[in-house]
Amino acid sequence: MPLTMADYGKALFIKGIHGRDETRRFLASLGFVPGAKVTVVTEMGGNMILNVKETRIALNKGMASRIMV
Secondary structure (H helix, E strand, O other): OEHHHOOEOOEEEOOEEOOOHHHHHHHHHOOOOOOOEEEEEEEEOOEEEEEEOOEEEEEEHHHHOOEEO
């Protein structure tokens, strides 16, 4: 399921990343790689606040929908 459908506060593992190579490289540089643990902290103004590799990152929902958990 896409990360945008995940419940808040629940730790999930990334199964895969969809999109073009440049999109996958960008997300990988932020720590979004298959096998990494990710937690949805909250949603604010169309952005999702995520906790990955002990760092909080804000992604828009379009980018977060490319991350499969």
